[in-house]
Amino acid sequence: MSVTSTIQSAVIAALEQLYNQAFSAKDFQINQTKPEFEGDYTVVLFSLLKPLKQSPDALGKTLGAYLTETHPSLFSAFNVIKGFLNLNIAGSYWGAVLNDNYQDGMYGRKEKKGKTIVVEYASPNTNKPLHLGHLRNIFLGWSISEILKADGYDVVKTCIANDRGIHICKSMVAWQKFANGATPESTGAKGDHFVGDYYVLFGTEYKKEIQELTAKGMPEAEAEKEAPIMKAAQQMLVDWEAGKPEVIALWKKMNSWVYAGFDITYKRIGSDFDKMFYESDTYLLGKKLVEEGLQKGVFFKKEDNSVWVDLTADGLDEKIVQRKDGTAVYITQDIGLAVEKYEAYRYDQSIYVVGDEQNYHFKVLQLICRKLGLPSSEGIYHLSYGMVELPSGRMKTREGTVVDADDMIDEMIKVAAQKTEELGKVKDFTPDELDKLYNTIGLGALKFFILRVDPRKRMIFNPEESIDFHGFTASFVQFSHARAKAILRNEQPDQHFSLQHNEALLPLEKELIILLERYPAIIQQAAYEHNPSVIVNYCYELAKAFNSFVTEHRVLKAETENKKQLRLRICQMTANVIASGMALAGIEVPERM
């Protein structure tokens, strides 16, 4: 049990004894005591004054005296200032926290809850390479999954490949028309980039054709529909859904190129999935559900044969669920996917890591699932994150300001290598070890930079700032870990030494133990909020405190053997917690750097 909840229970019991009134944890607050006051934890008394008909001073003194008297091993002293009861926690209590957990690599992780959460993330289109926005998505999804696991859930990491639809047909048409049979193998290109180039080519050709048509006097809106290359793409989608063999063959070939490219990137960033779903499968189930919905009267057909759902009663609009030509739209497959996921995992929650521009889409999805009476609907949770912007503004494909994921990763690792060489601390590393270290530092920096921001907020990605290895960065935290390990390489804590608590803890020692004690609660909070930035910020805070501690106090040459053992335990536990926390963000920490 955490200190905070221990104090809470003690206070509740005390109030029951002293005033014969029952309170719950929600009736009053326990905070860490502000540094300018004496004490470790503070009970805020204001909310209790009225029900107890007490003055702040009287209540504080009575409660403080009672608590210190009845829990001498927990509270060593107290003071009351205005409505705040400041409690000193006994040194022996902190000693026990340290002693019980310093070797535990699983510290902070919860027991299994027996509940399943499905997390969907990445979800790329198979027509262009991954960019910075995808990286935020993948880092978030992967990290949230790990955090939920640590909090005791069974997690299934899933990915839906958006492998069908008009956008896929566009790159297929362009390849057919312009590639002359070129392949990634023949050109040496990475598969996803190769296909992406044809998608871009489609766009430029399309624009060209529109210009030609409007030059002949056709109105622009009509030209957009009549452009031959667009008509070819639309026809291809119809052929694809009809299962025309040569279209399917082409589709399979091009998708396999893209997957090969994605796999390389996933592997580099250490991301993985337990289960892949393919839109090309789920859309059929979606269409079946649309059919059922029509029977049930949840959907209705318009004159042109397109199928709609009326959500005006729920404050939204009418929404199309199937085109007049019978082909599926985006949401059709999502309805199918929701059912498929539920059938497969009977989940308690189904998290979709998808950008906030799709808030409306997920509102609609949940409503439709509910109207269809699907059991999958209630667990749907859209983890909506903000867009990644550059200092110059939004990334735009058309303006070529999209930051490519592979380029970004290369750059980070390159700069990490440069920086490490400049410092020259690992000259004895083998080339393989160096390679691994550069990866750890470069990728760590990228992940940290992205995950440190609250997911809901838009974030500005400043390339220059992201490769800064000072301050609030992954390298700072990694460095702190390496520093702790350097000490531990000289000497390990003696497990058989029994710590004495007659020497008072120094402020920096106590600060670190208090921070370490909070780690389990931090995991819980991050899981509850679906927010990896909670973990990342915590790791930074811990690393910062550790660096102050290490510069201020000697560990190996501590004043007494008792102090030395205490500090060695602090080093060990800090290293463990940093490694554990960073792992939840998908960031590795080196032994040396």
Place this chain on the structure above:
RNA sequence: GGUCCGGUAGCUCAGUUGGAUAGAGCAUCAGCCUUCUAAGCUGAGGGUCAUUGGUUCGAAUCCAAUCCGGAUCACCA
């Protein structure tokens, strides 16, 4: 226009769910390596928490209005 999200130091971000004098990093300035890793540490300056009103012992945090920025309201995904 409707709906949703955001606005905290020059910049990038925290702020323990309503608590004490609002915190970090970067940038600027001043110090600290003969010591377990200086990718570090210590200190200084920098704030009308968008604005106004309200709720109460107490508001960056809750409510209302206004201003600014973004997303969305597609037979794109």
